[in-house]
Amino acid sequence: MPVKIRLQRHGKKGKPFYWIVAADSRAKRDGKYLEKIGAYNPNTNPATIDLDVDGAVKWLQNGAQPTDTARAILSYKGALLKNHLAGGVKKGALTEEQAEQKFTAWLDEKANKVQAKADGLAQADADAKAAALEAEKAVNAARIAANTSEEEVAEEAPEVEAEASNEEE
Structure with missing residues (x-):
């Protein structure tokens, strides 16, 4: 089952609020998901991002592919860096x-x-x-x-x- 880390839209019209979820890539945008990893609110300045970094790293290590926007959010919060460092630890580099x-x-x-x-x-x-x-x-x-x-x-x-x-x- 191909897994994607993506945004699931919530909120009212003109005031979007997103959940960051790990979901089957064949599921609907706002449909069933495997795990809620965090939340993203673009209405505030700067945008509010609440992310379970360890949960995101776990899904990334299991092969989940983030969408473009989700990748930017994961990068902003450091989940991609932590995944990269975990790969270095596995290889014995550090x-x-x-x-x-x-x-x-x-x-x-x-x-x-x-x-x-x-x-x-x-x-x-x-x-x-x-x-x-x-x-x-x-x-x-x-x-x-x-x-x-x-x-x-x-x-x-x-x-x-x-x-x-x-x-x-």
């Missing part, structure tokens, strides 16, 4: 401790990159809010200035009319 050390170092580096992106997005959002506030303050100041000048003109108008009526007499 020990289990070395493989685990390399994997944890990669995870730490990846977590730092993701945190930097999240911080950058938060900073950009704060800058946008500050710019919008400054623009609103400028608009309000212009309105206040326009209103005060209209009031001054309205106060001067009766004086001008009074002077004009005095001249006529």
Whole structure:
């Protein structure tokens, strides 16, 4: 039975949410699956991915083929790297401790990159809010200035009319 690691769509129209599953390649897209490996939510920024890395590695070692999108997700979360390192351990190229050390170092580096992106997005959002506030303050100041000048003109108008009526007499 050929097994694929693929995405199974859930969620409502326009708001997709995916399960990452190991399924028979002949099964329907949203049909029966062998095991749920994780979840993927592309609606958040950055996208939320919850993945059982060990479960994914187990399926990869048993011959499951990921689809293109699933491969990108597995690569992002390090499942493909862990599978690669496990192959190196089998061949004797490195020990289990070395493989685990390399994997944890990669995870730490990846977590730092993701945190930097999240911080950058938060900073950009704060800058946008500050710019919008400054623009609103400028608009309000212009309105206040326009209103005060209209009031001054309205106060001067009766004086001008009074002077004009005095001249006529």
